[in-house]
Amino acid sequence: MTVHARLTTITIDCAAPKVLAQFYRDLTGWEITHSDADSAGVGDGPIQLAFQRIDGYESLRWPEDRAHAHLDLAVADVDAATERLLSLGATKPPFQPGQEEWTVLLDPEGHPFCIAKA
Structure with a gap:
């Protein structure tokens, strides 16, 4: 059922x-x-x-703690969005899997999320 x-x-x-x-x-x-x-x-x-x-x-440690969920978000311009999000308190970790397709960022408390071109 x-x-x-x-x-x-x-x-x-x-x-x-x-x-x-x-x-x-x-x-x-x-x-x-x-x-x-x-x-x-x-x-x-x-x-x-x-x-x-x-x-x-x-907070989790990216990428050491991988047993978690994350958000995937689409943006018009990944580079511009990355700059703006960094100014808002996000961080960009050195480990970037799939760099050609998306960018991994961490919110102000360390939760990972990905942005990709819409």
Whole structure:
């Protein structure tokens, strides 16, 4: 039997939900839909990104800790987007698999995400 569940939210554990919501707002152009000390969210449609504060949260180390999920995002200009995201607090790790197809960046708390040409 298939359940037929509808995906509504992707939740990312973190130390500072408001900071990540602001970062992903600037990345996606989505509105902040909720923000308090323990959680925050951004969205523009049926699926939202949420950020949940976890006491003692420690970010993964890319690429050593590979057992995690990441977001893939399409942008018009990868180089321009990379520069802007770095100015917003992202970092670009030295390890770049698939460099010809996408760029791996880390958000302000170290969560990896990829950007590729739309």
